Amino acid sequence: MQSIGRTRTQSRPSRSVNLGGMDYPDPKRKGNFVGKVALAAIMTTVCILVLKKSSFNYATPFSMREEGVTHVLVTGGAGYIGSHATLRLLKDGYRVTIVDNLSRGNIGAVKILQELFPEPGRLQFIYADLGDAKAVNKIFAENAFDAVMHFAAVAYVGESTMYPLNTCATYGEPEKMPITEETTQVPINPYGKAKKMAEDMILDFSKTSDMAVMILRYFNVIGSDPEGRLGESPPPELREHGRISGACFDAARGIMPGLKVKGTDYKTHDGTCIRDYIDVTDLVDAHVKALEKAVPGKVGIYNVGTGKGRSVKEFVEACKKATGVDIKVDYLPRRPGDYAEVFSDPSKIRNELNWTARYTDLQQSLKVAWRWQKAHRDGYGTPSVMAS
Numbered sequence: 001m002q003s004i005g006r007t008r009t010q011s012r013p014s015r016s017v018n019l020g021g022m023d024y025p026d027p028k029r030k031g032n033f034v035g036k037v038a039l040a041a042i043m044t045t046v047c048i049l050v051l052k053k054s055s056f057n058y059a060t061p062f063s064m065r066e067e068g069v070t071h072v073l074v075t076g077g078a079g080y081i082g083s084h085a086t087l088r089l090l091k092d093g094y095r096v097t098i099v100d101n102l103s104r105g106n107i108g109a110v111k112i113l114q115e116l117f118p119e120p121g122r123l124q125f126i127y128a129d130l131g132d133a134k135a136v137n138k139i140f141a142e143n144a145f146d147a148v149m150h151f152a153a154v155a156y157v158g159e160s161t162m163y164p165l166n167t168c169a170t171y172g173e174p175e176k177m178p179i180t181e182e183t184t185q186v187p188i189n190p191y192g193k194a195k196k197m198a199e200d201m202i203l204d205f206s207k208t209s210d211m212a213v214m215i216l217r218y219f220n221v222i223g224s225d226p227e228g229r230l231g232e233s234p235p236p237e238l239r240e241h242g243r244i245s246g247a248c249f250d251a252a253r254g255i256m257p258g259l260k261v262k263g264t265d266y267k268t269h270d271g272t273c274i275r276d277y278i279d280v281t282d283l284v285d286a287h288v289k290a291l292e293k294a295v296p297g298k299v300g301i302y303n304v305g306t307g308k309g310r311s312v313k314e315f316v317e318a319c320k321k322a323t324g325v326d327i328k329v330d331y332l333p334r335r336p337g338d339y340a341e342v343f344s345d346p347s348k349i350r351n352e353l354n355w356t357a358r359y360t361d362l363q364q365s366l367k368v369a370w371r372w373q374k375a376h377r378d379g380y381g382t383p384s385v386m387a388s
């Protein structure tokens with residue numbers, strides 16, 4: 001096992017071979033098979049696995065092993081959270097390989113990351129589908145990863161149920177709030193069930209492995225890079241399944257006529273549902289802390305939340321202030337399947353990983369995200385890879 005616990009704060013020196021460009025696996029080339037990792041089937045909240053040592057027949061900056069944890073595979077790194085996590089990892093001095101099939105993510109986000117970190121050996125992008133076992137084996141054969149941050153997923157609850165905004169994944173509708181890591185997991189939608197299955201697989205796998213495993217459970221992610229380099233840009237066709245912040249921004253931009261808030265008679269202070277929102281900057285910080293504190297042979301499970309729920313009405317008001325647009329809101333009857341209040345108890349992650357949400361502020365997080373949305377009306381633009 002690799003020793004872990006090292007974070008870099010300085011930029012890494014340049015290397016002689018530039019592999020910073022796009023890398024598309026060539027199925028004809030054969031590579032060595034390295035430690036097999038059950039990545040393809042994993043669709044859970046993010047997990048971090050510290051991988052086994054292996055040897056390679058040929059060397060690239062990404063096939064060479066360095067002391068400590070230095071090379072992180074970020075699956076889904078072209079997506080919203082994955083791209084932000086990659087930015088943070090690169091800033092902290094890690095080497096990153098992104099694997100993404102661009103089904104939802106944006107090659108534009110990867111390009112921005114490559115422009116920010118052009119030094120050879122810092123970032124490589126591999127266009128591949130994690131469901132393609134051959135491609136995944138080849139990736140592991142040709143690269144020496146120390147850890148995996150797994151974000152790749154078909155990540156819209158609404159798509160799985162046709163009930164957008166209905167998150168909470170594996171916990172379902174708990175009887176008691178706040179949700180702790182011990183709260184019984186009874187997922188109520190296919191999205192949550194898939195997450196739970198993936199967690200179960202990881203936990204089963206960990207029983208016979210000395211990998212370090214960290215499972216992070218989070219709820220509603222908002223915000224974007226405070227320096228405005230990255231944002232959230234799902235494919236337009238997923239708009240109707242989108243998340244609440246996307247829906248607010250679309251309404252503010254006039255793409256949608258307004259917002260529909262379903263349910264005003266819940267037993268909450270203003271009658272609308274309460275959810276736990278977390279800024280993506282805080283979220284990736286939790287991942288990096290989890291990576292630093294991961295222990296070989298041990299499993300850590302953590303809720304990543306603020307411990308404080310905010311109502312949909314509060315969210316809408318914050319969105320109106322952040323965008324400066326008086327968004328039209330229709331208050332409608334409840335829809336089936338939504339539950340009144342969901343928020344997490346973050347004490348475990350605070351006590352064990354020394355993590356706490358420092359950037360999450362509903363209005364400010366939305367303001368930062370809105371700034372990016374306004375400056376990027378077409379998101380990251382047409383992905384050239386997909387267009388060809």
Ligand SMILES: NC(=O)c1ccc[n+]([C@@H]2O[C@H](COP(=O)([O-])OP(=O)(O)OC[C@H]3O[C@@H](n4cnc5c(N)ncnc54)[C@H](O)[C@@H]3O)[C@@H](O)[C@H]2O)c1
Nearest residue numbers: 076079080081100101102103104105129130152153155221
């Ligand atoms: N955004 C949220 O509010 C939120 C909340 C809780 C949990 N999560 C979880 O966080 C993770 C990341 O979410 P996100 O919001 O960044 O989603 P996203 O859709 O922006 O990113 C997912 C990325 O995975 C890629 N991908 C999907 N299937 C793939 C496959 N088979 N092979 C390779 N790449 C593939 C997509 O192209 C995309 O770039 C997901 O597991 C999601 O369920 C997100």
